[in-house]
Amino acid sequence: MTVLAPLHFDDAREAAALAAFLTRLVHYDRAAAVRLQAGGGALAVFGRPSSFEVLAVRTARLADAVDLDVTVSAGELLDGVDEAAGKAAVPNAVTGPPWTGVLPPRAGWRPVAGLPSTAEMRGAVAAAVAEFRARDEELPEERRTRAERDLIGRAIWSRTLAPTGLPLRAVHAAQSLGFLPPAGAGETVALFASGPWLRLRTPYGSIALRTVPTGLTVTPGLSG
Numbered sequence: 001m002t003v004l005a006p007l008h009f010d011d012a013r014e015a016a017a018l019a020a021f022l023t024r025l026v027h028y029d030r031a032a033a034v035r036l037q038a039g040g041g042a043l044a045v046f047g048r049p050s051s052f053e054v055l056a057v058r059t060a061r062l063a064d065a066v067d068l069d070v071t072v073s074a075g076e077l078l079d080g081v082d083e084a085a086g087k088a089a090v091p092n093a094v095t096g097p098p099w100t101g102v103l104p105p106r107a108g109w110r111p112v113a114g115l116p117s118t119a120e121m122r123g124a125v126a127a128a129v130a131e132f133r134a135r136d137e138e139l140p141e142e143r144r145t146r147a148e149r150d151l152i153g154r155a156i157w158s159r160t161l162a163p164t165g166l167p168l169r170a171v172h173a174a175q176s177l178g179f180l181p182p183a184g185a186g187e188t189v190a191l192f193a194s195g196p197w198l199r200l201r202t203p204y205g206s207i208a209l210r211t212v213p214t215g216l217t218v219t220p221g222l223s224g
Contacts, residue, residue, distance in 0.1 A: 004070065004090040010061035011085035018045065021058040021205065022078040024177050025049055034077060035100045036090070038068035047074060047219060048099050052173040055104065057206040071096035104199060104208040109192040114163045119183035121161070121171045128156050129170055164191055170200055170207045179205040 009015045022045075025032045029050040037044045043060045047171070063086075072091045080089030101136045116124070135152050157169035179202045181187035192199045200207040 004068070006036070007066065007090060009086045009088070010041070010063050012083060014060040015081055015086045015088060016083045017204070018058060018060055018076060018088065019081045019083055019091065020178060021047070021056070022074050022081070025056070025074045026078060027144055030075065031094050032074040032092055034074045035069055035096060035103070036068055038062065038066040040065050046100070046103060048097070048175055049177060051215045052169050054170050054173045054207050055099065056173060056177055056179070056211040057208060059205070071100045092209040104197050105194050108194040109199060110194070112164055112191040112193050112198070115166070115189065115191045116161060118185070118189055122175065122180065122183055124161065124168060125172050125175050127131045128172070132156055150155065165211060166191060166198055166200060167209065170198070170209055174200055174202060174207045177205065179207065
């Protein structure tokens with residue numbers, strides 16, 4: 001069995017940020033997997049937080065040039081992060097779920113206009129959560145099932161932020177994973193498109209998703 005060399009980060013804060021991201025992923029799915037891609041001095045970590053139907057991407061700067069492409073357990077990778085030392089042990093590879101073979105493209109991204117402010121996006125998520133709770137409370141006891149709640153959730157979170165076409169669930173995922181800057185922080189959040197993909201980019205990570213279902217297409221992946 002091949003033992004992969006540990007990753008050494010350019011700054012200990014990079015290790016801490018990665019650990020925070022992995023902690024949130026594991027919170028949603030204890031068996032979560034992540035795909036790691038490293039080239040030169042950059043690392044991209046791809047995860048799929050359960051229930052959001054999006055890909056979350058966290059990047060980090062590395063101290064050394066590394067060539068790596070492997071899918072591993074998110075929990076095991078988290079266990080191997082040494083924040084104080086600014087490094088992470090890379091666990092053994094696992095057989096990844098289907099999404100690990102369908103990553104966003106590296107290039108061809110164009111800006112999409114019309115994205116609301118961070119405060120407005122946070123407000124939209126809060127309103128959607130309140131609506132879900134209200135509609136759930138209105139359900140008669142015999143209809144208060146997981147299937148019925150999933151229908152309500154799907155109807156709410158599939159709504160798009162006009163005129164961008166970005167589903168509200170992508171913003172919800174960004175907020176839940178700690179990617180959205182605090183309202184009024186002045187940090188840039190932008191939206192990009194490439195083919196059937198949309199990518200919400202923030203200073204803390206990206207959320208990517210397909211807007212048009214297509215067959216499996218294996219791509220090199222998003223590096224930043």
